[in-house]
Amino acid sequence: xxxxxxxxxxxxxxHPTSGRPRRAEQDARAVELGLRLAGERLQVLHAGDPxxxxxxxxxxxxxxxxxxxxxxxxxxxxxxLVDYLADSSAQLVLTGSQxxxxxxxxMLPYLLAEKLGxxxxxxxxxxxxxxxxxxxxxxxxxxxxxxxLQVRLPFVASVDNAAPTARQSAFGPARRGVLSAEEVERVxxxxxxxxxxxxxxxxxKRLKVIKxxxxxxxxxxxxxxxxxxxxQVLKDVSPEVGAEAIFKLLLxxxxxx
Numbered sequence: 001x002x003x004x005x006x007x008x009x010x011x012x013x014x015h016p017t018s019g020r021p022r023r024a025e026q027d028a029r030a031v032e033l034g035l036r037l038a039g040e041r042l043q044v045l046h047a048g049d050p051x052x053x054x055x056x057x058x059x060x061x062x063x064x065x066x067x068x069x070x071x072x073x074x075x076x077x078x079x080x081l082v083d084y085l086a087d088s089s090a091q092l093v094l095t096g097s098q099x100x101x102x103x104x105x106x107m108l109p110y111l112l113a114e115k116l117g118x119x120x121x122x123x124x125x126x127x128x129x130x131x132x133x134x135x136x137x138x139x140x141x142x143x144x145x146x147x148x149l150q151v152r153l154p155f156v157a158s159v160d161n162a163a164p165t166a167r168q169s170a171f172g173p174a175r176r177g178v179l180s181a182e183e184v185e186r187v188x189x190x191x192x193x194x195x196x197x198x199x200x201x202x203x204x205k206r207l208k209v210i211k212x213x214x215x216x217x218x219x220x221x222x223x224x225x226x227x228x229x230x231x232q233v234l235k236d237v238s239p240e241v242g243a244e245a246i247f248k249l250l251l252x253x254x255x256x257x
Contacts, residue, residue: 004130006038007090009081009108010046010066012054013100023057026096028166030159031058034094037127043067045084047077050181059177060169070181076189078108082115083184091153092135097122097160103192113156121149124157126164143223 008031013024034042042063046055050068058066069080085093098106113120123140130136130153139147140162234242250256 004038005089005091006034007043007045008034008094010058011099012052021054024100026160029163030094030096032164032166047080050179056174057169060174061167063177065178065180068179068181069184071186074193076187078111079187080184093156095158097158109156109158119151119155121157124159125162
């Protein structure tokens with residue numbers, strides 16, 4: 001797969017405790033996966049400020065250069081990324097699943113695939129083979145499960161914590177690498193400019209009480225699929241009956257009080 005043309009999109013992350021700029025964890029995993037697939041042929045792309053020192057952490061992973069599409073912080077990165085990738089020979093575009101700064105909506109891979117007209121693979125864990133323009137990939141599913149898919153090139157893939165762990169960043173290569181800036185059209189993002197940002201709060205998860213005694217029983221209970229037994233199927237009912245059932249479910253689940 002050394003002839004595979006891979007482009008990895010990276011962003012500036014934030015430390016979860018201090019908030020200091022750093023390489024984004026999932027983007028670093030995307031770079032790691034790209035290096036394993038394409039080696040020195042990997043292209044790494046960033047849309048934003050070329051003076052961000054946090055980008056050098058990616059260079060410290062063994063990259064010679066990062067291409068930076070220079071634009072202000074509140075610009076829309078989607079149009080410039082679409083134009084760049086459409087004019088390139090990229091066959092596989094790797095991204096993280098969600099940015100650690102900015103909007104952090106996780107919509108970029110979806111919008112990018114839609115604009116380019118390419119397939120999208122979510123939760124990419126590995127690319128196993130590429131033959132005759134078709135890639136066989138491994139997709140990560142909940143509870144540690146995996147699924148094999150065949151996707152025609154080119155395509156966009158987002159990676160998360162199922163991808164290989166990123167290697168450490170070395171100081172020497174990080175300082176020797178080049179941040180190559182390229183001037184592009186600046187597209188304003190009015191939605192982001194008028195939005196009010198606030199820190200995301202994790203949703204509370206309901207804990208499941210496991211009464212198993214042995215390690216094997218606890219492992220089986222932790223990995224078992226959830227099976228619901230208290231639901232009901234509503235078919236050919238009036239809108240009023242359906243609305244009443246939904247309202248009762250929301251009350252029972254504590255969504256409405």
